[in-house]
Amino acid sequence: MSTALQSFEPPRSGSHARLARRSAWLVTALMLCLFLGASSVVTQVASTLNHDEIQRNKHLARTAGEAWLTNITFTLLDFAFWDEAYEHTHGKVDTAWTTQQAGMGRSLLSQYGLNAVFIVDARQVTRYAFVAGEFDDRQAPDWIKGDLSALLAQARAKAGQRAAVTGYFLVDGRPAVVAAAAIQPLSYTLTTPTSELAYLVFVDVLGPVSLQRMGSIYGLPNLRQGSAQSPVSLQLSDDPPVYLTWDIATPGATFLRMVLPLVLLTSLIFGGGVWLLLRRSIRAAEQIDRGREAMRLSEERFRDIAEGASDWIWETDATLRLTYLSSRFRTATGFDTSQWLGKPLHQCLNLSAGVFDTLASQPEGHRQVMPCAHTDAQGGQRLGSLHARAIRENGCVVGYRGTVSDVTEEAEAQARIAYLSGHDALTGLPNRGQAYRVLQARLADGTCTRAFAILFIDLSGFKQINDCLGHIAGDQVLVKVARRLGEALQTDDVLARLGGDEFLIITPRVAQECLSELCEGLLSDFTPPIVTAEHELRLGLCIGIAQAPVDSTDAEELLRLADIALYEAKGRGRHGWQLYNAEMKTRIHERRQLEQDLKHAIQHDEFTVVFQPRFDITGARILGAEALVRWQHPEKGLLSPAVFIPLAEETGLIVALSDIVMRRACALVATWPEPVFVSVNLSCIEFMRSDLVARIERTLAATGLPASRLEVEVTESVMIDNADGALALMVQLKKLGVKLSMDDFGTGYSSLSYLSCYPFDGIKIDRSFVMNLSDPKANNQAIVSAVVAMGKSLGMVVTAEGVETPEQLEVLATLGCDQAQGYLLGRPMPPDALATLLLAQHAVAAQTETSQ
Ligand code: C2E
Ligand code: CA
Ligand code: CA
Numbered sequence: 120m121s122t123a124l125q126s127f128e129p130p131r132s133g134s135h136a137r138l139a140r141r142s143a144w145l146v147t148a149l150m151l152c153l154f155l156g157a158s159s160v161v162t163q164v165a166s167t168l169n170h171d172e173i174q175r176n177k178h179l180a181r182t183a184g185e186a187w188l189t190n191i192t193f194t195l196l197d198f199a200f201w202d203e204a205y206e207h208t209h210g211k212v213d214t215a216w217t218t219q220q221a222g223m224g225r226s227l228l229s230q231y232g233l234n235a236v237f238i239v240d241a242r243q244v245t246r247y248a249f250v251a252g253e254f255d256d257r258q259a260p261d262w263i264k265g266d267l268s269a270l271l272a273q274a275r276a277k278a279g280q281r282a283a284v285t286g287y288f289l290v291d292g293r294p295a296v297v298a299a300a301a302i303q304p305l306s307y308t309l310t311t312p313t314s315e316l317a318y319l320v321f322v323d324v325l326g327p328v329s330l331q332r333m334g335s336i337y338g339l340p341n342l343r344q345g346s347a348q349s350p351v352s353l354q355l356s357d358d359p360p361v362y363l364t365w366d367i368a369t370p371g372a373t374f375l376r377m378v379l380p381l382v383l384l385t386s387l388i389f390g391g392g393v394w395l396l397l398r399r400s401i402r403a404a405e406q407i408d409r410g411r412e413a414m415r416l417s418e419e420r421f422r423d424i425a426e427g428a429s430d431w432i433w434e435t436d437a438t439l440r441l442t443y444l445s446s447r448f449r450t451a452t453g454f455d456t457s458q459w460l461g462k463p464l465h466q467c468l469n470l471s472a473g474v475f476d477t478l479a480s481q482p483e484g485h486r487q488v489m490p491c492a493h494t495d496a497q498g499g500q501r502l503g504s505l506h507a508r509a510i511r512e513n514g515c516v517v518g519y520r521g522t523v524s525d526v527t528e529e530a531e532a533q534a535r536i537a538y539l540s541g542h543d544a545l546t547g548l549p550n551r552g553q554a555y556r557v558l559q560a561r562l563a564d565g566t567c568t569r570a571f572a573i574l575f576i577d578l579s580g581f582k583q584i585n586d587c588l589g590h591i592a593g594d595q596v597l598v599k600v601a602r603r604l605g606e607a608l609q610t611d612d613v614l615a616r617l618g619g620d621e622f623l624i625i626t627p628r629v630a631q632e633c634l635s636e637l638c639e640g641l642l643s644d645f646t647p648p649i650v651t652a653e654h655e656l657r658l659g660l661c662i663g664i665a666q667a668p669v670d671s672t673d674a675e676e677l678l679r680l681a682d683i684a685l686y687e688a689k690g691r692g693r694h695g696w697q698l699y700n701a702e703m704k705t706r707i708h709e710r711r712q713l714e715q716d717l718k719h720a721i722q723h724d725e726f727t728v729v730f731q732p733r734f735d736i737t738g739a740r741i742l743g744a745e746a747l748v749r750w751q752h753p754e755k756g757l758l759s760p761a762v763f764i765p766l767a768e769e770t771g772l773i774v775a776l777s778d779i780v781m782r783r784a785c786a787l788v789a790t791w792p793e794p795v796f797v798s799v800n801l802s803c804i805e806f807m808r809s810d811l812v813a814r815i816e817r818t819l820a821a822t823g824l825p826a827s828r829l830e831v832e833v834t835e836s837v838m839i840d841n842a843d844g845a846l847a848l849m850v851q852l853k854k855l856g857v858k859l860s861m862d863d864f865g866t867g868y869s870s871l872s873y874l875s876c877y878p879f880d881g882i883k884i885d886r887s888f889v890m891n892l893s894d895p896k897a898n899n900q901a902i903v904s905a906v907v908a909m910g911k912s913l914g915m916v917v918t919a920e921g922v923e924t925p926e927q928l929e930v931l932a933t934l935g936c937d938q939a940q941g942y943l944l945g946r947p948m949p950p951d952a953l954a955t956l957l958l959a960q961h962a963v964a965a966q967t968e969t970s971q
Contacts, residue, residue: 135411139404143397150393154386161378165371172370173351176339180353180363183337188285191298191323194231195283198223199300199319205309208302208317212238212246214254223319225252232329234295235262235322238302241315243271250322259320263297264289265359271318274299278313287356288322294344294361295324330363339365434510434520439463439472442518451525453496468493468505468523478509479516485509491523502527543616545594546601554615554623558674561625562667572634572666574624575681576604576641579659579693581620583839588654595651600658603649607641623681629666638662638696645694659693661685670699683707714770716752717763721775725751728783730953732945733798733918736932741960743796743830745940746784747947748776764802773802778814785822785829787950792961798830798860803837807844812851819855826856832883834862838873846877853878860918864906871909881937882910886921889941892930900934907935 198204204221207213218224223236228249237259238247248255250262260267265288273284283300301316303309309316323329327343334342345352345364355361425432425445431452434443441464444456465472468491478487491505507521541553549557561571578600585593597620604622605614613625628637641660648655663685671677680699686707688697720726730744750758767773781799788797805811819826831852837845849859860881861874865888874882884906891897903919910917919931922941931939945956 135404135407136401139397139401143401146393146397150386150390154382154390157382157386158379161375161382165375165378167371168374169369169371172368176351176365176367177353179337180339180342180365183333183339183342184353184355184363187323187333188296188298191231191233191296191321192283192285194233195298195300195319195321196281198227199283199302200281200305201302202304202306204302204319205304208238208246208319209311209315212240212317214247217247218249223247224249228252231321232323233321234290234324235259235320237318237320237322239271239299239318239320241317243268246317262290263295263322265297265356267297267320270297270299271320274301274318275313275316277301278303278316279309287359287361289359289361290322290324293324293326294355294363295322297322325363334365340368341366428522430522430524432520432522433464434518435464436518437516439465439475439519441467443520451495451523452493452501464519468503470505475507475509475519478507478519481509483509483511486521490526500527501525502530546598546616548601548605548622549613549615551615551617554613554617554625555674555678557613557615557625558677562672562674569627570629570666570668571625571627572629572664573677573681574626574638574641574696575617575663575665575678575685576622576624577661577663577685577689578620579661579689580656581658584656584658592651592654596649596656596658599649599651603644604641607637607644623678634664634698638664642694642696660696661688661693662696663688663699664696665699680704710766713763713766714772717750717767717770717772717776720750720752721772721779724779725753726776726779727751728780728787728950729947730784730787730797730950731940731947732953732956733938733940734944736919736928736936736939738928738939738944741795741945741953741957742938743798744788744953745798745800745832745947746780747800748780768802768804771804773804774808774814777801777805778818781815781818782822785818785824787954788828789822789824791954791957794828795957796828796830796858797824798832798858800832800862801837803834803841806833806837806848807841809844809848811848812855815852815857816855827858830858830860830880832860832862835864835866835873838877849878860916863920865902871906874909874913874915879913879915881916881918882906883918883920883940884936886941889919889921889927889931890923892927900930903931903936904934911935 198221201221203216207216207221217238222230223238227233227236228251235248235250235255237245237249239245239259245258248257248259248262250257255262265286267288270284270286277284278301283298285296285298288295288297297320299318299320301313302319303313303316325333325344330342330344334340342363342365345362347354347360347362349362349364351367352362352364355363426447428445428447429451431447431450432443432445433441433448435441441460441462444459446456448454448456448459459467463472464470465474470489470491474489475487478485481487485508487505487507489505489507491503493501493503495501502525504524504526505521506524507519509516510518510520541549541556543550558573561569581593581596584596597616600620601614601616601622604624608614608624609626609628611627615623615625617623624637626634626637628634641662645658645660648657650656663681663683665671665677665680665684667677670680680703683703684697684699687703688695691697727749728746729749730746732741733743733745734741748760748764750760750763752758764773767776777799784797784799788795801811815829815831819829833845852859858880859878860883861877861879862883863885864882865885884903888899888903892899892903907917916937917935918938918940919927919936920940922928922931922939922943924943927941928939928943945953
């Protein structure tokens with residue numbers, strides 16, 4: 120193939136067919152010439168045959184004529200050279216003798232076939248005439264047309280000799296032979312001068328019968344009198360013109376008739392054969408052309424592909440020596456093809472010499488694919504993918520051919536992708552997937568012999584940083600955290616980022632004291648603030664730890680257990696660590712069970728709502744009531760909201776639960792005397808959701824309670840978690856006419872400054888301030904009075920919660936609180952009980968009004 124490729128010259132398309140067609144025309148013309156030539160020769164031969172026949176016939180006719188003349192001459196001489204004849208005709212013709220003795224009458228005519236006998240004297244006067252068996256008194260020239268006197272003159276000239284003269288004449292328009300001789304003695308010498316001799320004239324008219332007879336003797340069929348116009352004729356005399364004609368045989372025509380069809384037939388057969396042959400050769404030539412054209416296109420296609428492909432094509436002999444390299448080789452390797460042609464392929468591609476040995480035993484068409492590598496002209500290492508097939512001739516392997524694709528970039532990209540898919544782009548640490556794979560590898564690597572621990576780390580306060588300072592600051596913090604965590608590690612430890620603010624450390628340090636040392640070290644590392652370009656930020660670190668193989672030998676399970684431990688750690692504060700233990704699992708299990716029960720309870724309405732009245736600060740009058748939920752658990756009995764509200768919040772079930780409480784509370788309060796209001800507690804989770812306003816609106820519409828009689832209590836965490844969103848929701852609720860109060864004021868991180876930013880109608884001072892109101896060390900009175908002052912200045916109603924003693928109520932009244940709520944005044948109670956209280960209060964009020 121190599122030589123074919125390198126020296127390939129594309130033939131002109133259609134050249135064979137054109138040549139064949141041209142040759143066909145030539146052969147056809149040649150055949151036509153041959154045919155014409157043969158025809159012409161045949162015609163020529165025929166014409167010669169005809170001509171020869173005519174000449175022969177003419178000769179025969181002439182011979183016949185001459186024989187006839189000779190015949191008549193001899194007869195005439197017998198009668199003219201006769202002593203008695205001379206004596207009986209000289210001077211005066213003895214007619215009787217002539218006719219009877221001499222026999223020159225009827226018998227002469229019939230015996231010799233003559234037509235007339237004349238005896239003419241020296242003065243050319245006819246003395247005796249016997250014509251057609253009768254005596255005739257006509258002069259000879261009257262009957263014989265032609266120059267008879269000239270003939271007689273010739274006869275006179277020959278008198279004295281034994282000779283006669285003959286000539287052709289016309290008698291009654293028919294040719295006639297006229298013979299004349301002077302009548303003279305035979306046995307003695309003439310005494311009279313020749314000029315006085317009489318002449319004997321014989322006339323033989325060539326009538327049809329005579330001519331037929333003559334013709335049959337000489338082989339001249341149908342011999343007859345002719346004319347100048349006859350196709351074949353013999354002119355016996357010019358004057359008068361005497362012609363003979365006969366039916367001429369035309370051997371040429373016969374020859375033509377016989378040979379021409381043969382020539383034609385032969386030409387047709389030969390021509391047909393040649394035509395078929397030519398047609399086949401033209402077809403064959405066309406096929407060759409088509410084949411060559413297809414080959415040319417195929418070659419062209421191959422060349423285009425070979426030159427355009429990113430792969431390079433190679434071919435070797437059976438000993439792996441390169442016999443062909445496509446031009447792409449140069450681009451791919453930087454080497455000229457001539458530098459490698461003739462050298463072994465396996466050297467070029469760093470393969471073993473027996474690399475294709477197995478190919479020979481494989482079935483034909485089998486392809487071998489394998490990785491290869493080579494050094495390019497600049498010394499760079501390139502990776503390739505080699506495809507090879509054996510070239511076979513008569514079943515024997517005579518070489519190999521194939522391609523090499525450069526996969527260096529692809530391999531690098533794959534390595535990069537593999538790296539990226541296993542690493543976190545921000546911190547460069549292994550990601551969750553990679554951590555999981557490491558865990559699995561560690562677990563598979565001698566489960567029981569090599570123990571290790573995993574530390575599940577969560578950053579406390581990171582969410583606020585992200586929310587308040589933005590993601591860029593958040594990212595910067597994460598990078599610093601990753602670095603700080605990494606600094607605490609030893610070589611065997613693996614640090615990964617699981618996502619968000621969650622990290623994982625895999626460490627072989629499993630001894631209790633080692634783990635304790637590691638965790639404490641990490642916690643103390645995070646005590647100093649993290650400093651970014653603009654901020655100094657304090658982060659807490661919560662760590663949950665699980666150990667393999669003691670806790671589990673399953674990667675997923677280990678992560679889950681560490682997460683449980685982390686949850687416990689978080690539950691105990693924002694900075695601490697916790698080893699996993701089996702009780703946690705039980706707790707988690709219980710929690711999960713409770714979650715199931717909670718779902719069931721929502722579906723089957725196992726909740727009741729109790730109401731705790733809110734009084735004016737004198738404690739004399741109920742102004743409203745706070746709706747507090749209770750769960751009548753089928754096994755555990757009545758459950759406090761403190762048990763299940765956090766779970767409902769975590770699981771998102773709080774929304775459904777809240778709907779139940781709100782709907783029931785509003786429906787009940789709508790039946791109570793005005794203007795008694797109801798306050799419901801809303802979880803901060805609900806404040807995260809934009810459908811809160813719509814939900815409240817729907818509830819009000821469904822229960823018919825005026826919005827002014829509904830108050831919602833929210834804790835400070837609502838503002839901390841979602842400051843802007845919370846404000847927008849509050850504004851919308853205010854528009855609806857619903858009242859807002861801040862619950863558990865003083866327990867969160869918030870300050871009084873919050874109050875001015877949000878549209879609250881009231882503040883509920885937390886029970887913890889009321890509890891130790893009389894304790895001078897706690898300084899609670901000062902705080903309460905500050906809150907009251909602040910609330911008042913903002914036009915808010917200040918309520919004290921958890922009032923248990925009359926003293927507390929008194930102090931709160933003196934401090935300026937507006938309303939009070941607590942066991943002293945009324946415990947949370949079923950709606951009926953509160954309704955009874957309200958009715959009684961209503962009745963008293965009505966009575967007082969009437970008594971006044
Ligand atoms: P909270 O909003 O501060 O409700 C007042 C809690 O203090 C009630 O406990 C109430 O029984 C109790 N309490 C009232 N007066 C006194 C007193 O003089 N002394 C003492 N020691 N306690 C008093 P409860 O009903 O167990 O509710 C606990 C918390 O559960 C509530 O605190 C509230 O935050 C939440 N909660 C109750 N019901 C719901 C609800 O329907 N939705 C939501 N989101 N949270 C609710
Ligand atoms: Ca409350
Ligand atoms: Ca409260």
